[in-house]
Amino acid sequence: xxxxxxxxxxxxxxxxxxxxxxxxxTSGFNGLFWYQQHxxxxxxxLSYNVLDGLEEKGRFSSxxxxxxxxxxxxxxxxxxxxxxxxxxxxxxxxxxxxxxAGTKLIIKP
Amino acid sequence: ETGVTQTPRHLVMGMTxxxxxxxxxHLGHNAMYWYKQSAKxxxxxxxxxxxxxxxxxxxxxxxxxxxxxxxxxxxxxxHTLQPxxxxxxxxASSQDLAGxxxxxxxGPGTRLTVT
Numbered sequence: 492x493x494x495x496x497x498x499x500x501x502x503x504x505x506x507x508x509x510x511x512x513x514x515x516x517t518s519g520f521n522g523l524f525w526y527q528q529h530x531x532x533x534x535x536x537l538s539y540n541v542l543d544g545l546e547e548k549g550r551f552s553s554x555x556x557x558x559x560x561x562x563x564x565x566x567x568x569x570x571x572x573x574x575x576x577x578x579x580x581x582x583x584x585x586x587x588x589x590x591x592a593g594t595k596l597i598i599k600p
Numbered sequence: 601e602t603g604v605t606q607t608p609r610h611l612v613m614g615m616t617x618x619x620x621x622x623x624x625x626h627l628g629h630n631a632m633y634w635y636k637q638s639a640k641x642x643x644x645x646x647x648x649x650x651x652x653x654x655x656x657x658x659x660x661x662x663x664x665x666x667x668x669x670x671x672x673x674x675x676x677x678x679h680t681l682q683p684x685x686x687x688x689x690x691x692a693s694s695q696d697l698a699g700x701x702x703x704x705x706x707g708p709g710t711r712l713t714v715t
Contacts, residue, residue: 495642524703533604533690533706534643578643586697587656588704590642 493517495591497579502597503569511564511577511594519584523562525553526578528593534578537564566596574598602626604707606691612713613681621676621710623691631697632674633704634666637688649674650697681714688712 494516503509515523522541526534540546540555540562552565566573576593583589604625613619625632634646648656649668663685665677674691688711692704 499640533708535706536703539703580643587645587648588643590645592640592642 493581493583493589495579495581495589497577497591497594499592500595500597502599503566505569505571505598505600507569508565508567509569509596511566511579511596513562513564513579513591515560515562515579515581515589517581517583517589520557521582521584521586523553523555524580524582524588525562525564526580527575528578529575537577569598571598571600604691604693604705606689606707606710608710609708610711610713612715613678614715615681615683617681618677618679620678621689621691621712623674623676623707625672625674625691625693625705625707627693627695627705629693629695629705630671631694631702632668632671633692633694634674634676635690635692637690637709643690647676648697655697678712681712683714686712686714 497513524539525537527537528534538553545554550567555562576595578593579591580588607622631650633648636644646660647666652668663680667675688709690709691707694702694704696702
């Protein structure tokens with residue numbers, strides 16, 4: 492079957508770095524998305540990876556290893572506003588997104 | 601209006617009621633989606649429309665009925681719902697079908713409570 496695994500919750504300190512991991516199993520693969528969702532709000536797009544390697548976008552970076560079925564989202568210089576849920580989603584052979592349950596990130600001062 | 605809008609934002613309905621959720625996208629996108637989001641569960645894709653044609657129906661009960669009259673509007677008609685249908689219903693759009701590097705843009709959602 493198709494499956495996405497990511498940790499349920501993580502805690503980090505303001506100013507620090509945190510890495511949120513995601514493993515996926517899909518029928519075919521057409522890329523990996525990361526979204527951010529603040530409580531009570533809509534998910535917003537953060538990144539897309541389809542080739543192996545690291546994509547950097549300001550304080551956020553996303554990494555993909557297709558052979559390992561693995562991705563991570565790296566957040567640097569954490570700010571209180573980064574407290575949110577981070578959703579990992581893999582695109583399968585039909586371009587349908589398979590979603591993880593999300594990782595709730597708690598930032599402490 | 602910009603982006604993706606949804607109305608109503610909150611809805612409480614009884615099991616015998618009929619109601620509709622509305623979604624409108626102002627982005628010129630060709631694909632639109634309905635998702636169900638329940639607490640601590642992955643987003644569940646319900647329906648996908650591409651150029652106003654339904655391309656995906658993920659075994660959704662018939663008490664949910666989608667309608668896409670044009671590429672900018674999407675409706676979800678609800679009737680005889682069950683309490684377990686209470687959830688956040690999210691609408692999204694993308695330039696084309698998701699997966700070709702086309703990220704989805706989400707509306708704020710409708711918080712539905714079935715009593």
